[in-house]
Amino acid sequence: MTDKRVPHTVIWHDKLVAGFRRTSDRLSDNLDSLFNKERLEASTLDEIEDALIASDLGPVTASRVRDRLEDERYDRDIDEAGVRAVVADEVAKMLAPVAKPLEIEAFPRPQVILVIGVNGSGKTTTIAKLAHLFQEQDYQVMLVAGDTFRAAAIGQLKVWAERIGVPIITGAEGSDAASLVWEGVKQGTAIGTDVLIVDTAGRLQNKAGLMDELAKIRRVLGRLNPAAPHDVLLVLDATTGQNALQQIEVFGRETGVTGLVMTKLDGTARGGVLVAAAERFKLPIHAIGVGETLDDLRPFDPKEVAGLIAGV
Structure with missing residues (x-):
């Protein structure tokens, strides 16, 4: 057949x-x-x-x-x-220099990926899509619901974890995010998890609180694995245009961003911001999102995207 x-x-x-x-x-x-x-x-x-x-x-x-x-x-x-x-x-x-798929290379495992971004950027959904992408590459994935300031964020990530079939570490609203990450690394190490993806609070308007929380997570991780976190990914909403560039500047300065994921490129007239981000910040752009399904977040071919932007 x-x-x-x-x-x-x-x-x-x-x-x-x-x-x-x-x-x-x-x-x-x-x-x-x-x-x-x-x-x-x-x-x-x-x-x-x-x-x-x-x-x-x-x-x-x-x-x-x-x-x-x-x-x-x-x-x-x-x-x-x-x-x-x-x-x-x-x-x-x-x-071309920034189109770099996220490689899972950490040893010992797990590779710890902190995902940051303002509320509404599609951060939680992007985490699920990243997890699905890693599953397709036969990696074992675990999630940590580290955005403990919003009960809705915890609930949403739990739903996604059940949908794609990955374990998740959660706590009650207001729980200590660093403690959850600690537990995630311990459990992930015990069961042989390759990738630990950590959601974080999207509180750009309160940079001091965000920095304090991320610094605590880093201290906790450092006691378990000095190399962790291995990646700090910033999720950007392409529809915000130039505001996305401002977010890269602030988050990059405050949180040590190592790479970008750009979402909501489907139907927006702001796709050129992908080029502006590459030009200005030179940070790896690990994946782009062009839809709502799990398969709609992928690494990209720079030549293909350039041709589409230019209309050739």
């Missing part, structure tokens, strides 16, 4: 196309008015640079595109298709 199931790579590509369509359309809207003539003129270079910045691609990428267009204009005429090709190439160059 022939297996007629659609390969996952095809489904993922289709969702990427849909997810970045509004970003590409926004870029088109910003560029279209500049090409009312058949060929690119020198006077439009500054306007193209401004259009790219308006599309959230960041000033460095925009400047690199402008410089290339200026150099190549003297060799041949470049129309809108040529501009898009240059944009795709420069965006791919910007994304």
Whole structure:
């Protein structure tokens, strides 16, 4: 019997196309008015640079595109298709160094991953999707409901843990998060868990409290494994645009972020912020989210995403 199931790579590509369509359309809207003539003129270079910045691609990428267009204009005429090709190439160059899947390499196990981010960024759902991604790679995963300030966050993570079939360490609302992490490492070590993913409170507005809590978690982890936490992942909501960049700056300064996960790229016109984040902070972007199902969070191909953003 022939297996007629659609390969996952095809489904993922289709969702990427849909997810970045509004970003590409926004870029088109910003560029279209500049090409009312058949060929690119020198006077439009500054306007193209401004259009790219308006599309959230960041000033460095925009400047690199402008410089290339200026150099190549003297060799041949470049129309809108040529501009898009240059944009795709420069965006791919910007994304390539940061498109790094999260590797599970810690020894001794478990690899401890702290997940941080403001409330509403999709943090809890992202943890479930990450856990599912690791399960697909045959890793044993355990969760810790460390956002003890919100009973809803604890309940939501418990539901996800049951759904994907992974153990979870929880406590009552107001429990000590560091104690839960301690228990998670102990139990995870005992049963041979590869990955321990820890939810944390999303209290950016109270940086002192957040820092105190994370410092305590780090002290506790240090007594069990000096290398832990091995990763501190910041979850970002792409729909917030430039505000996402501000969050990287604050959280990075306050919490020692080691990598990023960008969610809610499906249908948003703010997908260019992915490029701006890569350009400005150079932090690994381990995965992007383009949908609501468990399979909708994946590492990405920088060349593929660059082409979709540029509309080529």
